[in-house]
Amino acid sequence: xxxxxxxxxQNYDVLIGGGLLKDAGKYMGEVxxxxxxxxxxxxxxxxxxxxxxxKSLEENGFxxxxxxxxxxxxxxxxxxxxxxxxxxxxxxxxxxxxLVALGGGVTGDMTGFxxxxxxxxxxxxxxxxxxxxxxxxSVGGKTAVDIAAGKNLVGAFKQxxxxxxxxxxxxxxxxxxxxxxxGEAVKYGMIWSEKLFGLIESGxxxxxxxxxxxxxxxxxxxxxxxDEFDTGLRMILxxxxxxxxxxxxxxxxxxxxxxxxxAAGMYLITTAAERHGIIEQNISDRLKKCLEINGxxxxxxxxxxxxxxxxxxxxxxxxxxxxxxxxxxxxxADIVKMPVSEYEKLITE
Numbered sequence: 299x300x301x302x303x304x305x306x307x308q309n310y311d312v313l314i315g316g317g318l319l320k321d322a323g324k325y326m327g328e329v330x331x332x333x334x335x336x337x338x339x340x341x342x343x344x345x346x347x348x349x350x351x352x353k354s355l356e357e358n359g360f361x362x363x364x365x366x367x368x369x370x371x372x373x374x375x376x377x378x379x380x381x382x383x384x385x386x387x388x389x390x391x392x393x394x395x396x397l398v399a400l401g402g403g404v405t406g407d408m409t410g411f412x413x414x415x416x417x418x419x420x421x422x423x424x425x426x427x428x429x430x431x432x433x434x435x436s437v438g439g440k441t442a443v444d445i446a447a448g449k450n451l452v453g454a455f456k457q458x459x460x461x462x463x464x465x466x467x468x469x470x471x472x473x474x475x476x477x478x479x480x481g482e483a484v485k486y487g488m489i490w491s492e493k494l495f496g497l498i499e500s501g502x503x504x505x506x507x508x509x510x511x512x513x514x515x516x517x518x519x520x521x522x523x524x525d526e527f528d529t530g531l532r533m534i535l536x537x538x539x540x541x542x543x544x545x546x547x548x549x550x551x552x553x554x555x556x557x558x559x560x561a562a563g564m565y566l567i568t569t570a571a572e573r574h575g576i577i578e579q580n581i582s583d584r585l586k587k588c589l590e591i592n593g594x595x596x597x598x599x600x601x602x603x604x605x606x607x608x609x610x611x612x613x614x615x616x617x618x619x620x621x622x623x624x625x626x627x628x629x630x631a632d633i634v635k636m637p638v639s640e641y642e643k644l645i646t647e
Contacts, residue, residue: 300512304437304519306526308457312437312515314508318464319350319425323358326423329459332394334361335423336386338409339400340369343427346470351400351425363389371551374404374444376452382412396421396459402428402475403435403556407450410441414456424458427467429479430557433486433514436461438522438535444551448611449543455527463515465508474555477593481538481557484588485564486514489534490521492629499588534631537623538564541645544609548600561594566605568625570644576634577626584628606645610638 299315313325326335335355339348344366355362365385367373391397399409399422406424413422424436442453468476480503487495494513497506518535525532542563545554554562565585571577589596598605610620620641622634636644 300508302512302515302519304457305523306439306457308459310458310460312461312463312519314432314463314465314512314515316464316466318462319347319467320354322351322425322462323354323356323360325460325462326355326360326396326398327358330396330421330423332392332396333359334391334395335363335398336389336391336395337362337364337398337400338382338405338412339364339366340373340402340405341366342369343401343405347400347427347467351398363391369404371404371444371546371556374408374442376443376445379408379412379443382408383416386412386416391416391420393417393420396423398423398425399436399458400425400427402426402431406431406436407440407442407453410439410456410458411443411453414441414454419456421459422456424461426461426463428471429468429476429511430482431479432463432465432468433479433511434482434518434535436463437515437518438532439526440528448547448608449551451611463511465511468507473593478555478557480592481559481561481564481589481594483510483514484585484592484594485535485537485560486517487588488564488585488625488628489537489623489631490517490629492627495588495628499584499591501591503592530633533621533633534623537625537631538562538567540609540620540622541566541605544605545598545600547608548604554595554598558595561589562596562598565589565596566598567622571624571626574644574647576624576644579627581625581628602646606642609645610641 302312397413399406426432426436439455439457442450538560542560545559568582
């Protein structure tokens with residue numbers, strides 16, 4: 299087992315390794331003040347891992363309740379969030395108690411937002427079971443739900459008390475969902491580490507899985523510790539996300555998955571920057587090959603005008619300007635502030 303400590307407004311450990319789920323109750327018991335907890339999961343993940351988690355918790359003195367919602371991005375909504383609140387009230391969860399997010403990014407985001415807002419804030423633990431959640435969304439304290447205007451537009455910062463990343467849970471992921479997580483992994487290589495990018499573009503990533511997961515989490519740790527509330531450096535983690543979220547919104551969250559959309563978003567913003575002379579070095583070809591090797595898309599059949607229109611309500615917009623993340627070389631990202639009118643030209647011309 300490897301351990302990374304995130305030093306934010308609330309310090310916490312990220313545990314990484316195989317077989318950790320069966321001891322989750324022990325690890326949680328060391329950081330939580332109450333032995334009453336509430337599991338939130340979806341109907342794909344809970345049948346696989348719910349009973350193992352409950353058994354571990356109960357063996358360590360926890361009283362456990364749970365709520366299981368339909369899987370998919372469509373469930374990351376206020377309707378499901380309100381149902382979670384109702385179930386927490388029925389279970390008599392108090393401010394001393396805790397929530398547990400058992401699942402992927404949708405589960406983690408919603409559970410974290412519920413923890414940030416129910417009774418004005420209670421503790422929660424992340425147990426990510428997807429690659430995307432293990433390397434990215436479970437760490438850093440961003441929580442959110444989607445609304446009709448766009449993805450993650452309603453949310454809060456809420457750091458977990460603990461993250462337990464059991465790499466064994468990745469063995470049940472279909473290739474499509476594993477590749478989805480690789481979209482975020484490629485992002486970390488692009489914005490921070492050419493060495494990591496080289497490991498990923500080799501095409502044998504499953505032979506180096508724990509190394510990749512640990513590296514991605516450690517990169518995010520460093521970024522979050524320097525900018526917890528996303529006002530500066532942390533913005534680089536959004537490379538590919540402005541157009542990625544636009545793709546997801548355009549497809550009503552029923553088309554490309556998040557990691558796939560981010561992959562396409564990274565390639566599209568990189569080629570646009572090359573065309574407009576913002577990037578002198580041609581890196582899009584190498585990025586394209588890396589995406590292809592890892593089963594990820596690099597283009598979408600969506601008009602550029604539509605991509606622009608559905609991206610201008612993104613969280614990176616400030617009044618009449620927007621922050622765009624550009625990688626001028628592999629392993630380093632820049633935050634480029636530009637007027638929305640200039641951004642429109644960048645995307646549509």
